[in-house]
Amino acid sequence: MPELPEVETVRRGLNKLIIGRKILDVEILNEKSFSFAGSFLAKNVIGAKITIVRRRGKVLIIDLDNNFSLVIHLKMTGQMVVRGDKEWGAGHPTNSLIGRLPDKSTRVIFSLRGDAKLFFNDQRKFGWIKLLPTNEVDKIKFLVEMGPEPWEEKIDEKFTKNVRRHGNSMIKSIILNQSVIAGIGNIYADESLWMAKIHPKTRVKNLPDKKLKEICHAAGEIMQKSIDSGGSTMQTYVRADGTRGDYLEKFANVFNRQGQPCPRCKTLIIKIKVAGRGTHICPKCQKLS
DNA sequence: CTAGGATCCTGTCAGC
DNA sequence: TGCTGACAGGATCCTA
Numbered sequence: 001m002p003e004l005p006e007v008e009t010v011r012r013g014l015n016k017l018i019i020g021r022k023i024l025d026v027e028i029l030n031e032k033s034f035s036f037a038g039s040f041l042a043k044n045v046i047g048a049k050i051t052i053v054r055r056r057g058k059v060l061i062i063d064l065d066n067n068f069s070l071v072i073h074l075k076m077t078g079q080m081v082v083r084g085d086k087e088w089g090a091g092h093p094t095n096s097l098i099g100r101l102p103d104k105s106t107r108v109i110f111s112l113r114g115d116a117k118l119f120f121n122d123q124r125k126f127g128w129i130k131l132l133p134t135n136e137v138d139k140i141k142f143l144v145e146m147g148p149e150p151w152e153e154k155i156d157e158k159f160t161k162n163v164r165r166h167g168n169s170m171i172k173s174i175i176l177n178q179s180v181i182a183g184i185g186n187i188y189a190d191e192s193l194w195m196a197k198i199h200p201k202t203r204v205k206n207l208p209d210k211k212l213k214e215i216c217h218a219a220g221e222i223m224q225k226s227i228d229s230g231g232s233t234m235q236t237y238v239r240a241d242g243t244r245g246d247y248l249e250k251f252a253n254v255f256n257r258q259g260q261p262c263p264r265c266k267t268l269i270i271k272i273k274v275a276g277r278g279t280h281i282c283p284k285c286q287k288l289s
Numbered sequence: 290c291t292a293g294g295a296t297c298c299t300g301t302c303a304g305c
Numbered sequence: 306t307g308c309t310g311a312c313a314g315g316a317t318c319c320t321a
Contacts, residue, residue, distance in 0.1 A: 003314060032297095058315080075315050077299085105299085124298045126315065142316085169292070178316080185314050248314085255314085276294070278312075 002074050004150070004183025005226035007058045010080055014053045014062070017082045018118060022049045023064075025111040033107035033122060036131040044068045044131060045110075057146050057182030061137055069134040072120070073142075077105075078127030084116025147181045150220040155181075159216040160209055171207060172200035173275035175215065184219055187248070187255045188226075190280045192219040194254045194262075199288040200274045200281060206289070226251060254280040 002010065026045050028034045034041070048064035055061065060072040060080070072080070083101055101119045102109060108120040108129060120129060130140075137143065148158045162180040163171075172193060175184050184192070193200050195218035198211060229251070248256055253263050258271035262282035272279050 006314080073315085076313070122298095123300065124313085124315095126297065166291075173292085176315085187314050275292095277315095 002058065002078070003185035003188055003223075004058055005188075005223045007055055007060060007074065007183075008227050010074075011053050011055045011060055014060075014080060014082070014118075018050050018062075018112060018116075019052065020049060021116065022047065022113040023110055024113055027109040027111075028107075029102070029109070030107040030122075030125060032125060033120065033127065034129045034131075041131060045070070050112075056143055057149070057178055058185070059143065059146075063134055067134050069132055069137050071130045071132055071137055071140065073128050074122070075124070075126035075128075077121075077123040079119070079121040081119040081121060082116060083119065084112065084114060142178070145179045147177075147179050149182050150184075150216075150223055155220065156213045156216045160212045163204055163212055167203070167205040169204055170201045170275055171198060171204055171215070172277070172279060174204055175219065176275065176277070181216070181219065183223060186277050186279075187252065188219055188223055190255045191222050191253060194280075194282060194286065195222065197285045199286040200272075200279050201288055254282060256280065 023045055024047075026034075026041060028041075044066065045064070045068070048066045048068065051063045051065050053060060053062050058073065060074070062070040062072065064070070072078070074080070081101060101117070101121070103121070105121045105123045106119055107122050107125065107127075110118040110120075112118060120127070132140070147162055148155055152158065159181050163174055166174050166177075166180075172189050174180055175189050175192065176186070190200070192215050196211065196214040198207070198215060254269050257269045258280055260269055261267065262269055262285060265282065265284050267282055267284040269280055270283055272281065
């Protein structure tokens with residue numbers, strides 16, 4: 001899925017394109033992709049104007065001018081794509097960003113004033129959109145329990161405190177836990193642990209605070225850099241020629257680089273399984289002590 | 290309480 | 306070519 005930097009990129013893109021637009025119609029092609037449907041939906045979405053697009057962790061929040069909000073989780077394959085007088089899109093890199101829309105992965109279509117459409121595409125149907133009164137958004141369990149954003153004040157203290165609650169767990173599964181810190185996914189977990197030279201299977205109890213701090217800083221830096229690099233995903237994979245994006249190939253040190261030399265020590269990167277997820281490490285830099 | 294595995298779903302790819 | 310199993314940038318639910 002898009003992780004924090006990709007969701008942030010989507011947020012910024014949407015803010016440029018759909019602020020102030022009125023929603024004229026909503027089409028739900030897959031019921032499970034949009035909860036709070038029925039008459040409630042029509043009454044509260046259609047006719048409303050989009051005021052701002054926010055983000056918390058990997059969750060997008062589109063506020064409307066009638067005190068309702070659309071809360072969106074893209075999960076593994078979700079995309080938000082705007083088509084119309086201008087053209088823009090972002091999300092998991094598949095050809096639906098470039099191809100004709102709607103396509104077979106289109107789950108929800110918002111028609112906007114100005115002859116534009118906002119498509120929610122989601123191949124695997126794990127993603128969701130919920131319609132809620134704006135003042136109830138923060139009460140969603142997932143958001144209530146969500147850990148700090150990576151650039152909050154005293155983030156390393158908060159991170160360490162949250163990590164320590166899971167002493168016997170493997171560090172990788174813990175930094176993927178959104179209640180520990182917001183926004184890290186499989187790519188940035190692997191990249192952060194490589195940066196901090198820590199084996200992903202290391203038990204939390206075997207890591208000193210200093211090491212946790214390093215992981216935390218690495219994660220923040222990597223994700224900030226990814227955002228700054230221009231919405232890591234966008235420019236590369238929305239291309240006229242319709243090819244897939246290559247930002248991963250340019251950006252990552254270990255992710256998806258099994259068989260290639262570690263940028264630090266030239267040892268070949270290997271791929272293992274940790275906490276049920278494909279995991280990429282340098283076997284020399286990241287030893288399990 | 291935690292840890293670990295199965296699960297939601299569609300599509301692609303490697304290996305036979 | 307067709308089949309099968311593994312796997313995919315996420316999070317929850319269930320079991321022990």
